[in-house]
Amino acid sequence: xxxxxxxxxxxxxxxxxxxxxxxxxxxxxxxxxxxxxxxxxxxxxxxxxxxxxxxxxxxxxxxxxxxxxxxxxxxxxxxxxxxxxxxxxxxxxxxxxxxxxxxxxxxxxxxxxxxxxxxxxxxxxxxxxxxxxxxxxxxxxxxxxxxxxxxxxxxxxxxxxxxxxxxxxxxxxxxxxxxxxxxxxxxxxxxxxxxxxxxxxxxxxxxxxxxxxxxxxxxxxxxxxxxxxxxxxxxxxxxxxxxxxxxxxxxxxxxxxxxxxxxxxxxxxxxxxxxxxxxxxxxxxxxxxxxxxxxxxxxxxxxxxxxxxxxxxxxxxxxxxxxxxxxxxxxxxxxxxxxxxxxxxxxxxxxxxxxxxxxxxxxxxxxxxxxxxxxxxxxxxxxxxxxxxxxxxxxxxxxxxxxxxxxxxxxxxxxxxxxxxxxxxxxxxxxxxxxxxxxxxxxxxxxxxxxxxxxxxxx
Amino acid sequence: xxxxxxxxxxxxxxxxxxxxxxxxxxxxxxxxxxxxxxxxxxxxxxxxxxxxxxxxxxxxxxxxxxxxxxxxxxxxxxxxxxxxxxxxxxxxxxxxxxxxxxxxxxxxxxxxxxxxxxxxxxxxxxxxxxxxxxxxxxxxxxxxxxxxxxxxxxxxxxxxxxxxxxxxxxxxxxxxxxxxxxxxxxxxxxxxxxxxxxxxxxxxxxxxxxxxxxxxxxxxxxxxxxxxxxxxxxxxxxxxxxxxxxxxxxxxxxxxxxxxxxxxxxxxxxxxxxxxxxxxxxxxxxxxxxxxxxxxxxxxxxxxxxxxxxxxxxxxxxxxxxxxxxxxxxxxxxxxxxxxxxxxxxxxxxxxxxxxxxxxxxxxxxxxxx
Numbered sequence: 001x002x003x004x005x006x007x008x009x010x011x012x013x014x015x016x017x018x019x020x021x022x023x024x025x026x027x028x029x030x031x032x033x034x035x036x037x038x039x040x041x042x043x044x045x046x047x048x049x050x051x052x053x054x055x056x057x058x059x060x061x062x063x064x065x066x067x068x069x070x071x072x073x074x075x076x077x078x079x080x081x082x083x084x085x086x087x088x089x090x091x092x093x094x095x096x097x098x099x100x101x102x103x104x105x106x107x108x109x110x111x112x113x114x115x116x117x118x119x120x121x122x123x124x125x126x127x128x129x130x131x132x133x134x135x136x137x138x139x140x141x142x143x144x145x146x147x148x149x150x151x152x153x154x155x156x157x158x159x160x161x162x163x164x165x166x167x168x169x170x171x172x173x174x175x176x177x178x179x180x181x182x183x184x185x186x187x188x189x190x191x192x193x194x195x196x197x198x199x200x201x202x203x204x205x206x207x208x209x210x211x212x213x214x215x216x217x218x219x220x221x222x223x224x225x226x227x228x229x230x231x232x233x234x235x236x237x238x239x240x241x242x243x244x245x246x247x248x249x250x251x252x253x254x255x256x257x258x259x260x261x262x263x264x265x266x267x268x269x270x271x272x273x274x275x276x277x278x279x280x281x282x283x284x285x286x287x288x289x290x291x292x293x294x295x296x297x298x299x300x301x302x303x304x305x306x307x308x309x310x311x312x313x314x315x316x317x318x319x320x321x322x323x324x325x326x327x328x329x330x331x332x333x334x335x336x337x338x339x340x341x342x343x344x345x346x347x348x349x350x351x352x353x354x355x356x357x358x359x360x361x362x363x364x365x366x367x368x369x370x371x372x373x374x375x376x377x378x379x380x381x382x383x384x385x386x387x388x389x390x391x392x393x394x395x396x397x398x399x400x401x402x403x404x405x406x407x408x409x410x411x412x413x414x415x416x417x418x419x420x421x422x423x424x425x426x427x428x429x430x431x432x433x434x435x436x437x438x439x440x441x442x443x444x445x446x447x448x449x450x451x452x453x454x455x456x457x458x459x
Numbered sequence: 460x461x462x463x464x465x466x467x468x469x470x471x472x473x474x475x476x477x478x479x480x481x482x483x484x485x486x487x488x489x490x491x492x493x494x495x496x497x498x499x500x501x502x503x504x505x506x507x508x509x510x511x512x513x514x515x516x517x518x519x520x521x522x523x524x525x526x527x528x529x530x531x532x533x534x535x536x537x538x539x540x541x542x543x544x545x546x547x548x549x550x551x552x553x554x555x556x557x558x559x560x561x562x563x564x565x566x567x568x569x570x571x572x573x574x575x576x577x578x579x580x581x582x583x584x585x586x587x588x589x590x591x592x593x594x595x596x597x598x599x600x601x602x603x604x605x606x607x608x609x610x611x612x613x614x615x616x617x618x619x620x621x622x623x624x625x626x627x628x629x630x631x632x633x634x635x636x637x638x639x640x641x642x643x644x645x646x647x648x649x650x651x652x653x654x655x656x657x658x659x660x661x662x663x664x665x666x667x668x669x670x671x672x673x674x675x676x677x678x679x680x681x682x683x684x685x686x687x688x689x690x691x692x693x694x695x696x697x698x699x700x701x702x703x704x705x706x707x708x709x710x711x712x713x714x715x716x717x718x719x720x721x722x723x724x725x726x727x728x729x730x731x732x733x734x735x736x737x738x739x740x741x742x743x744x745x746x747x748x749x750x751x752x753x754x755x756x757x758x759x760x761x762x763x764x765x766x767x768x769x770x771x772x773x774x775x776x777x778x779x780x781x782x783x784x785x786x787x788x789x790x791x792x793x794x795x796x797x798x799x800x801x802x803x804x805x806x807x808x809x810x811x812x813x814x815x816x817x818x819x820x821x822x823x824x825x826x827x828x829x
Contacts, residue, residue, distance in 0.1 A: 074754030083754070112740060113754045118603070119701040122694040123499065127737070130621065131492035144601050148696040151605065169602075212592055213601030239592050241703075351749075 054104060057378035060135030066372065067108045068138045069128030071145060076115035077240075081266055081296040082141060084352045085164065086111040088361025089139060091349035092341075093369075096456055102372045103459075110134065118148035125149040129158055136161055136384060139182070139364050143167040143214050154178045159384045161371065162364050162410065166290065167214050168435055171408045173389075180388055180403065182364050182410035184289065184326040186215055186263065187435045189414060190222020192324055193286055195431070195441050196416050197259060198227050205233040207257030207283065209248060209272055211264055212237040219263035219288055225437045233257055238268060245271050246279070253281040260284070264291040270300040273317055274308070285321045289414065292323035293356035294422045295330075315422040323424070326397050326414040327359055328448070331423035336451040337363075337396045344455065363396040366457065370395060373459040395457065398430045399444050409435070413444055471640045475633045486625040494621035495693070496733060501628035502689045503729035505635050507713045508722055509682020512639055514711070515720020516648060517675035518655030519568060520576055523583035524683045525707030529699070530557045531687025533591070536604035536697040546608065546692060550631065553688035554681045561680020565673035584707040591699040603698025606691045628689045635682055636722055642678065643722075651675055683710075716768050718775025727776035735760055 054063040061067075072086045073079050086109075093107040101107065110132060112124040121140075128134045129152075136159035140146045143165045150169075153160040154176045162182035163170045166189065170181035197206060206227060210216030216237060224232075234255035236248035249272065252260055260283045262272055269291040276282060291297075298314025305312040328335040341362040345354050352358055372379070374387035394400045399413030413432030417424040430444040452458060486494050510524050531553040538549045564583060568576055591598040598604065610623045642648055650671045653661035662668050691697045709732055717728025739760035743753035772779040 074751075075758060083751070110744065112744075113757070117700055117703065117705075118696055118698045119690065119694055119706075122696070123495070123737075126495045126621070127492050129492075130495065131490055144603060144698045144700045147602055148694055148698065148701075151607075151695055212595075239589065241589070 052377055055378050058135055058380045058383075059133040061105070061379070063105070065106045065108050066102060067110065067132065067134050068136050068368075069125070069132060069134035070109070070111040070138050071114040071121045071124050071128075071140045071142075071149070072111045073116040073141060073145075074111075074113035076117070077267075078116035078142065078265075080300070081293065081355075081357050084355070084357040085139070085141065085361040085364075087352060088345070088349055088358040089365035089368075091347075092344055092362045092365035094348045095344045096369055099454065099456055102369060103377050107369075107372075109138070114142075114145055116142055116145055118145050121145040121148045122152070125152065129153070129156055135159070135381065138162060138368055139164045139361075141165065143169070150176055150179055157381060159381050161384070161388065162367060164360075164364070165215075166218070168218055168409070169214065171402075171435075173406055173408050176408075178385055180408045180410070182367060183360070184324075184411050184414050185409055185435060186218035186288070187222040188409075188412065188433050189288055189324060190219040190263070191225050191433050191439075191441060192222075192414055192416070192431050193261065193288065194223040194226030196322070196324075196428075197223075197261065197286060198231070201231075201259050201284070204231070204258040205256050206231045207234040207236065207252040207255055207260045208232060209236050209238070209245075209252065209260055209262040209264060211268065212239050215265075215290070216263045223261060226441075238264070240265065240268065243267075243271060245275050249275040249279055249281060252283070253279055257283055259286060261286045262291060263288045266291050266293060266296045266300055267304075269297055270304050273301060274304055274312075277317075287321050287323045289324050289326065292321060292419070294318050294321075294419045294424060295353055295355035296357065297321075298422055318419045319421065321419045322416065323419065324414040324416050325424055325426075326399060326411045327356070327363055328396070328398060329417065329424045329426055330354065330356065330359060331425075337448075340451040340455050341396075359396075366396050367392065367401075370457045373457055393457075394446070394449055396451070398448055399432050400446070467644065468641060471637055475637050479629065479633055482629045483626065486622045486629075491619050491621040494619065494625040496737070497625040498621065498628040498689070498693050500729050500733045501625070501632035502686050502693065503710075503713060503733055504632040504726055505628075505689065506683050506686035506710050507717065507729050507732075508632075508635055508639055508725040509679040509686070510710050511714040511717070511720055511722070511725045511728075512643065512651075512682075513675050513679035514714060516643060516655060517651040517672060519672060519675060520573075520711075521568075521580045521676075521679065522577055522704070522707050522711065523564065523580035523587070524679065524710050525702050525704065526584045526587035527557050527561060527680045527683035528687030528690065528706065529588050529591075529697075529702035530560050530680075531684030532691040532697040532702070533598060533604070533687075534684070535688040535691040536606050537597075539606055539608075539692075540604060546627075550685060550688045554685040557684020557687070558677045558681035560684075561677045562673060564680070565676030568676055569669045569672040581704070581707075584704045588699040588702040599698070601699065603696050603700075606695050606697060608692040608695065624693045628693065631685060631689055635685065636725075639678075639682070640722055647671075647674065712765060716765060716775055718777030721775070721777045723780070724775050724777035727780075731764060731776070735764055 056062050070086060072083065074083045090109045093109050096102065097106040110128065112128065114121040114124050125137060125140070128137065137153055139162050140149065140160070141164040146163050146165060147169065150160065158178060160179040162180055164183065166181070166183050166186040168185045168187050170179050172179070208220060208223065210220050234252050234257055236251055238245050238248055245268065262269055262285060264272060264287065269287050273285070297318050301312055301314040301317050328337055330338065332338055341359060342354060344362060345358055349358065370392050371384060371388050374390070374392065375383040388403050389405045391403050392401050397411045398415060399411050402409040402412045413430050415426050415430045416428050417426045431441050432444045433439050433441040482497060486497055506524060506528060510521060514520050534553040534556045535549050538544055538552060539546070567579065571579055592600055610618045610620050614623065650661065650666045653664065653666050654668050654671050658668050694701070713728030713732040714725060715728070716731050717726065718724025736757040739757040743756035768776060772782070
């Protein structure tokens with residue numbers, strides 16, 4: 001008798017505690033799930049009338065608020081720099097909320113940390129969709145992370161707008177109709193950088209340095225469309241978990257490359273630069289937009305050098321780096337968008353430095369407000385997707401968007417620039433192109449509209 | 460001896476069935492995200508149970524079980540992608556193939572002890588997921604492979620996928636726990652404990668030390684492989700970013716927090732690992748903290764729980780449970796608590812004190828009392 005008790009008691013305790021733990025979960029979650037309900041009522045479609053009362057037209061939408069969610073690397077290796085993006089978006093939404101909101105509704109932006117780990121992305125996005133009942137997932141950051149939830153979001157018919165990654169994989173309107181890119185995709189970017197190199201460095205030896213994943217390989221695909229293969233003397237890739245790039249840099253040096261094109265994240269652009277210095281190798285550097293934000297880069301250069309026991313001036317090391325940008329230059333004080341976002345930044349997000357990440361977060365938030373306004377007064381989830389499919393007017397970015405029923409890529413072009421004393425100096429016109437190997441690269445003839453005086457897009 | 464085993468097997472089955480009923484009821488009552496968390500907990504339990512047997516019973520440490528999960532996950536993805544086999548078969552095969560990988564590692568591991576074994580398995584945990592980058596054509600590189608998992612047609616079209624996932628994962632976890640509980644009580648389990656406590660004594664008693672140690676790795680790897688397979692079908696994507704060294708360390712952390720060497724401990728540890736970060740995030744985001752503070756609270760909470768448990772209950776949560784039960788005199792847990800930890804798997808015979816156990820294995824039959 002005694003024996004059986006002894007065995008049973010722990011087992012019962014485990015069961016009881018497990019039941020308690022899960023019951024505790026349910027009590028905290030039931031209000032949110034019951035208040036917003038599961039499927040969208042049909043009433044939302046009647047969004048035409050300007051005086052129609054605001055209704056809970058879709059999951060996540062109430063008469064007073066719109067709840068959207070996101071997954072972001074707030075901790076872990078991808079956090080430096082990228083963790084500024086979501087707070088910047090939230091700052092812009094706060095600005096919009098303080099100035100009347102979207103048709104009177106406040107935007108409530110809930111972004112959760114996935115530490116750039118796809119398993120965690122899968123968890124937090126399910127939490128946002130299944131438990132918090134967000135209206136849409138907005139600006140989910142990262143290629144491998146977001147791929148872990150793309151099919152889930154499309155199966156659930158949750159709008160998956162403006163993924164923060166330039167992978168061409170977001171442009172699949174037939175299989176993934178809910179998913180939209182936003183930033184310049186890496187193929188277009190590779191083509192634009194490639195054309196510049198082919199034109200400006202004729203007869204020089206070119207070396208590639210790229211991240212061994214979709215990002216780097218899409219970029220190389222674009223470069224190869226424009227740069228004759230006879231010019232390319234070395235192709236070196238790196239994996240973002242191995243910070244020793246000395247073998248790659250040594251190979252580039254040995255190949256005699258005079259120009260090195262780098263499709264790298266900021267940390268590896270810095271490692272490339274510092275390792276080159278150490279090996280006495282000083283090619284002209286051409287770096288993709290993702291890895292070339294001057295402020296982030298100069299900070300990384302200084303902190304990496306410090307770890308190695310050296311002192312460098314970050315700004316002087318970034319001088320002369322050629323890159324491209326699809327957003328106005330941060331240093332362009334005359335640009336109305338920079339002025340607007342600077343104002344919002346000073347008011348709502350002053351602790352973060354005003355760098356490319358903050359500009360990105362605010363720009364993508366502005367685009368989301370554009371899309372929400374186009375979706376109508378009482379939008380369903382489908383209304384948002386339809387509104388983006390109908391095309392969005394050009395906003396904070398220098399080139400128009402590609403959005404249509406058959407194209408879910410974001411911005412279509414960029415300009416070349418040179419980093420000069422920590423700021424990007426534009427060089428040449430805005431160039432637009434498509435993702436095909438033969439698609440022409442043409443200067444953009446339109447002009448970027450000025451930012452609205454109110455700071456909020458017109459409906 | 461035989462009588463005891465036949466008595467306890469129905470008991471284990473009874474507990475497993477009762478748990479299954481509770482999980483099924485919870486999965487129906489709770490929302491879809493909680494179902495997903497049940498699946499996550501079950502996956503964690505499967506992997507941690509395998510590790511706690513390896514480390515707690517056979518005395519071998521592994522920092523590479525995350526890599527075994529990767530093997531199981533990639534096996535699943537490849538089988539479902541190319542051959543489209545039924546998932547139950549895929550799960551079994553994933554466990555089998557990972558067990559083979561575990562045997563290979565086990566052969567090397569059987570020669571190593573302590574920090575050297577930890578180092579070797581750490582290497583495995585770091586290196587193996589990188590294979591996915593090296594062979595992008597087969598493994599999809601950084602992007603990984605898609606896994607398409609749906610509810611079976613007999614449940615109807617409106618059956619929630621997350622509930623089905625919770626059922627599948629919980630069933631797999633419970634079957635794993637039942638099998639491990641029986642294995643721990645069997646001759647194999649006794650040999651593990653004998654080898655753990657004193658290799659020389661075990662060898663003199665006729666236990667094949669190397670084979671016993673390798674078998675522990677095989678069993679542990681099979682559990683990790685099954686967990687990886689479940690993770691693959693639940694997240695719908697297998698990518699190397701999910702199998703970093705952090706995962707291997709999290710598994711060991713869960714085993715230690717729960718109570719090393721005990722199967723209920725594996726459940727406790729998994730509950731902590733899965734639920735604490737989510738709760739901490741909810742708390743942090745609902746108190747309007749700045750994002751840089753709020754985002755680090757889950758990590759801090761995780762660390763705080765680990766430190767507190769280790770300070771207050773060095774034998775893990777299961778040790779605390781036993782102590783509490785002993786306080787209330789519910790069972791003879793007081794004597795058990797004083798004894799060494801890994802006895803939850805041992806049969807319910809009289810447990811010797813720690814000192815006695817150092818020199819003799821707990822069961823006075825085949826391998827004890829030399």
